[in-house]
Amino acid sequence: MKIQIKVWRQSNAKSEGKFSTYPLDGVSEDMSFFEMLDSLNDNLVMGGKDPIAFDHDCREGICGTCGIFINGRAHGPIRGVTTCQLHMRSFQNGETIVVEPWRAKAFPIIRDLIVDRQSFDRVMESGGYISINAGNAQDANVIPIAKENSDLAMDAAACIGCGACAATCKNSSAMLFVSAKVSQFALLPQGQPERSNRVKNMVDQMDEEGFGNCTNTGACEVECPKEISLVNIARMNREFLKASIM
Amino acid sequence: MFPDSKIPSGPLAEKWTKHQFDLKLVNPSNRRKYDIIVVGTGLGGAAAAASFAEMGYNVKAFSFHESPRRAHSIAAQGGINAAKNYPNDGDSVFRLFYDTIKGGDYRSREANVYRLAEVSNAIIDQCVAQGIPFAREYGGLLDNRSFGGAQVSRTFYARGQTGQQLLLGAYSSLVRQMHKGKVQFFPRHEMLEPVLIDGEAKGIITRNLVTGEISSHSANAVVLATGGYGNVFFLSTNAMASNGTAAWRAYKKGAYFANPSFTQIHPTCIPVASEHQSKLTLMSESLRNDGRVWVPKKVGDDRHPNDIPEDDRDYYLERLYPSFGNLVPRDVASRRAKEMCDEGRGVGPTKLAVYLDFEDAINRMGKDQVTAKYGNLFDMYQQITGEDPYKVPMRIYPAVHYTMGGIWVDYNLMTTVPGLYVLGEANFSDHGANRLGASALMQGLADGYFVIPYTIGDYLSKKLGEEVSTDHDAFKEATSNVNERLNKLISINGNRTVDRIHKELGLIMWDHVGMARDKGGLETAIEKIPTLREEFWSNVKISGKLDELNPELEKAGRLADFLELGELMARDGLNREESCGGHFRTEYQTEDNEALRDDENFTYVAAWEHKGDTSSPELHKEELEFENVELTTRSYK
Ligand SMILES: Cc1cc2nc3c(=O)[nH]c(=O)nc-3n(C[C@H](O)[C@H](O)[C@H](O)COP(=O)(O)OP(=O)(O)OC[C@H]3O[C@@H](n4cnc5c(N)ncnc54)[C@H](O)[C@@H]3O)c2cc1C
Ligand code: SF4
Numbered sequence: 065m066k067i068q069i070k071v072w073r074q075s076n077a078k079s080e081g082k083f084s085t086y087p088l089d090g091v092s093e094d095m096s097f098f099e100m101l102d103s104l105n106d107n108l109v110m111g112g113k114d115p116i117a118f119d120h121d122c123r124e125g126i127c128g129t130c131g132i133f134i135n136g137r138a139h140g141p142i143r144g145v146t147t148c149q150l151h152m153r154s155f156q157n158g159e160t161i162v163v164e165p166w167r168a169k170a171f172p173i174i175r176d177l178i179v180d181r182q183s184f185d186r187v188m189e190s191g192g193y194i195s196i197n198a199g200n201a202q203d204a205n206v207i208p209i210a211k212e213n214s215d216l217a218m219d220a221a222a223c224i225g226c227g228a229c230a231a232t233c234k235n236s237s238a239m240l241f242v243s244a245k246v247s248q249f250a251l252l253p254q255g256q257p258e259r260s261n262r263v264k265n266m267v268d269q270m271d272e273e274g275f276g277n278c279t280n281t282g283a284c285e286v287e288c289p290k291e292i293s294l295v296n297i298a299r300m301n302r303e304f305l306k307a308s309i310m
Numbered sequence: 311m312f313p314d315s316k317i318p319s320g321p322l323a324e325k326w327t328k329h330q331f332d333l334k335l336v337n338p339s340n341r342r343k344y345d346i347i348v349v350g351t352g353l354g355g356a357a358a359a360a361s362f363a364e365m366g367y368n369v370k371a372f373s374f375h376e377s378p379r380r381a382h383s384i385a386a387q388g389g390i391n392a393a394k395n396y397p398n399d400g401d402s403v404f405r406l407f408y409d410t411i412k413g414g415d416y417r418s419r420e421a422n423v424y425r426l427a428e429v430s431n432a433i434i435d436q437c438v439a440q441g442i443p444f445a446r447e448y449g450g451l452l453d454n455r456s457f458g459g460a461q462v463s464r465t466f467y468a469r470g471q472t473g474q475q476l477l478l479g480a481y482s483s484l485v486r487q488m489h490k491g492k493v494q495f496f497p498r499h500e501m502l503e504p505v506l507i508d509g510e511a512k513g514i515i516t517r518n519l520v521t522g523e524i525s526s527h528s529a530n531a532v533v534l535a536t537g538g539y540g541n542v543f544f545l546s547t548n549a550m551a552s553n554g555t556a557a558w559r560a561y562k563k564g565a566y567f568a569n570p571s572f573t574q575i576h577p578t579c580i581p582v583a584s585e586h587q588s589k590l591t592l593m594s595e596s597l598r599n600d601g602r603v604w605v606p607k608k609v610g611d612d613r614h615p616n617d618i619p620e621d622d623r624d625y626y627l628e629r630l631y632p633s634f635g636n637l638v639p640r641d642v643a644s645r646r647a648k649e650m651c652d653e654g655r656g657v658g659p660t661k662l663a664v665y666l667d668f669e670d671a672i673n674r675m676g677k678d679q680v681t682a683k684y685g686n687l688f689d690m691y692q693q694i695t696g697e698d699p700y701k702v703p704m705r706i707y708p709a710v711h712y713t714m715g716g717i718w719v720d721y722n723l724m725t726t727v728p729g730l731y732v733l734g735e736a737n738f739s740d741h742g743a744n745r746l747g748a749s750a751l752m753q754g755l756a757d758g759y760f761v762i763p764y765t766i767g768d769y770l771s772k773k774l775g776e777e778v779s780t781d782h783d784a785f786k787e788a789t790s791n792v793n794e795r796l797n798k799l800i801s802i803n804g805n806r807t808v809d810r811i812h813k814e815l816g817l818i819m820w821d822h823v824g825m826a827r828d829k830g831g832l833e834t835a836i837e838k839i840p841t842l843r844e845e846f847w848s849n850v851k852i853s854g855k856l857d858e859l860n861p862e863l864e865k866a867g868r869l870a871d872f873l874e875l876g877e878l879m880a881r882d883g884l885n886r887e888e889s890c891g892g893h894f895r896t897e898y899q900t901e902d903n904e905a906l907r908d909d910e911n912f913t914y915v916a917a918w919e920h921k922g923d924t925s926s927p928e929l930h931k932e933e934l935e936f937e938n939v940e941l942t943t944r945s946y947k
């Protein structure tokens with residue numbers, strides 16, 4: 065395959081960015097999207113140019129490190145997968161592929177396709193945990209947990225923290241991400257004691273980070289590589305309401 | 311004399327309890343007077359950093375990742391072992407200990423492994439309390455499955471995402487302490503040197519990967535939990551950024567490196583598809599619970615797998631090992647797969663693959679059950695290969711996966727450098743010559759939650775009132791070494807990219823220090839690696855600058871260390887004239903092609919000491935003593 069990559073180049077947080085276009089020949093269908101970028105970067109370095117910086121690590125869809133807009137869609141054209149799981153067989157010979165970083169106020173660009181997602185960590189710090197010190201726990205089987213709830217908690221816990229939801233949302237809302245954590249703990253007995261503080265603190269921190277409001281467009285759910293459900297947002301809204309009345 | 315491994319005396323089952331009592335303590339009100347540096351926030355590091363902070367110590371935690379929610383640990387799929395015996399199938403602390411010692415082919419310490427088994431249950435309790443949604447039965451209690459090398463079901467799991475859930479659990483404990491101000495976290499900071507003052511570890515030098523800034527950090531003790539070095543092979547199942555730099559830098563400052571050649575090759579990975587391949591993807595070993603491994607009986611049978619009748623298939627693991635069948639340990643399964651391919655019975659376009667077939671499982675359990683158990687793995691396979699494993703058997707081949715070798719530590723997890731501790735995959739401690747499935751997560755969390763929090767106090771208690779400052783000359787010297795090296799790297803401006811040289815190193819390692827080794831091959835590696843190292847230092851091409859985010863520079867620094875570590879691995883493999891676990895020397899095998907150990911001469915840990923860049927490393931032997939298990943030939947027949 066022969067393709068062209070039109071990609072956002074920006075040397076650091078302060079500089080202006082712009083698109084540059086690079087042709088690439090000899091792309092095979094079995095290559096992953098990132099192997100294609102590796103090969104483009106190899107050309108760039110050999111030609112004395114700066115390679116395109118992008119975040120990635122596991123290349124298996126689990127670490128949540130990768131994440132770029134490809135042809136205007138977070139994580140590219142296929143539903144339920146991360147950028148690193150895309151293969152070139154999903155693209156056409158001769159195509160110009162447009163590649164951009166996440167765009168959201170709370171995710172400032174660091175370089176090229178790499179953004180700073182520490183805002184997510186700060187939201188987690190504000191309440192995304194159960195307060196238990198190592199050594200305090202009772203036997204794991206003391207509290208039976210209904211399989212349905214445990215499974216629902218696992219569905220929510222599958223979030224990889226990639227940020228596609230907030231990057232996709234026209235309001236840059238992080239509701240899907242935050243609600244996934246709130247839901248996981250709200251569904252489990254271990255999460256009950258801190259239930260109302262958790263949701264209040266996490267929502268406050270989310271607002272403070274500059275994430276926008278949710279207007280129920282549902283775009284996040286469509287682009288989420290782990291198919292985290294909007295039901296979680298509804299659950300978080302209920303949790304929040306309950307916590308506010310209390 | 312070999313440094314003291316500090317193994318407590320007394321009966322096996324009482325050692326840890328006795329040792330905990332004998333260790334000196336730091337009293338709670340004094341703990342806030344101590345700073346501890348933790349490098350790495352994967353399972354081992356995050357658990358340790360959170361636990362230290364919970365106890366009252368001040369923690370500075372570093373990771374080259376952007377967040378402690380990211381680390382290689384997150385990719386672990388299959389599960390974590392514990393001796394709970396919930397399924398009532400005869401498990402016990404002793405059995406988990408025994409299986410791990412045997413699985414490691416009797417090349418690990420009895421006392422360490424017993425302690426690991428002993429604390430395994432507390433890990434599961436801790437994780438459940440953190441809200442980790444482990445798989446459950448309909449009655450609401452925890453579910454278990456079995457893994458290779460064991461005849462009981464003792465593996466706890468969270469779908470195919472156990473590592474993710476455990477790491478997010480440790481991360482949640484860590485962010486809680488960050489919120490309280492007890493842990494200061496430094497994201498995108500790579501440690502490039504440990505700093506020693508009067509021979510003891512008192513700090514580190516880091517590079518801020520965003521700005522390129524080099525900075526010094528001091529503490530009363532330094533803990534490394536920086537993961538394994540499987541990426542020395544270029545292609546492995548490890549995350550792209552996993553590397554050996556922290557361990558290697560510690561080695562060069564005096565920490566011994568133990569059993570560097572002990573590498574685990576995992577039997578069930580997706581085969582290499584093209585020369586552009588950047589990494590290999592593991593298909594969890596749990597698949598071997600229900601999948602059946604086979605190759606065609608005839609050499610050169612090119613029929614579609616679904617057209618090959620039962621009679622023409624060789625379910626070779628079931629044939630060779632009737633009692634363990636498809637669940638033999640990893641080293642055995644990998645080597646046998648290689649043998650089948652060497653015989654010409656490999657399958658798929660490259661002939662470097664065997665089948666893992668789910669047809670019987672689908673018929674027996676129904677497709678829905680199979681989906682419930684393995685759905686995400688099947689999806690992943692299809693995504694990568696474009697083939698549907700519900701209809702066509704998966705193709706799998708062994709790939710580098712885990713390094714049992716690592717920095718030598720004593721029973722307290724301290725290295726030969728006082729004040730320097732190593733946890734998790736980065737140390738050598740518990741898995742001998744082969745690690746059993748689902749026990750790396752167990753070890754990382756055991757080290758972090760339940761071992762180091764106790765043992766570090768013994769050292770710190772002697773340092774009450776110690777002031778460490780980055781003004782000390784040792785920090786200046788280390789900083790200038792780091793700068794000099796970085797400047798040298800960036801100014802080479804040669805003709806080959808980092809990846810190209812890394813791929814070449816990977817091939818040397820795979821061909822000569824891989825699944826089957828022999829004297830000639832290991833010697834070839836020892837000859838070729840230094841030549842490639844010279845090529846690197848004179849001809850590597852790194853674009854960009856020092857004072858900016860520069861991934862090529864990061865990769866180059868890591869490769870420079872791999873180019874030294876690879877040679878030590880080959881030396882270690884050459885020294886060990888026996889086969890054990892993942893270390894298979896073709897000269898030493900039984901008539902049935904099983905590993906032939908030499909207990910008389912090699913029942914030791916090979917710990918290598920750095921002697922300067924121009925001399926050979928010195929070998930020290932820690933003799934292993936077995937008082938509670940009998941050394942037998944591992945048999946999985
Ligand atoms: C695909 C896959 C599946 C697996 N499945 C299982 C399984 O089912 N069960 C099981 O028990 N085990 C499994 N393992 C093994 C297990 O996941 C790892 O051995 C374990 O997670 C390692 O944890 P760790 O904390 O030691 O290191 P890591 O998770 O590798 O963490 C290393 C940390 O150190 C940091 N770091 C490293 N070097 C530096 C430096 N120089 N400066 C700053 N920071 C640094 C990194 O940023 C990271 O935070 C699997 C491994 C793989 C590859
Ligand atoms: S909710 Fe989905 S899109 Fe958002 S961070 Fe989590 S995994 Fe990514």
Ligand code: FES
Nearest residue numbers: 121123128130148
């Ligand atoms: S690189 Fe880990 S999810 Fe894509």
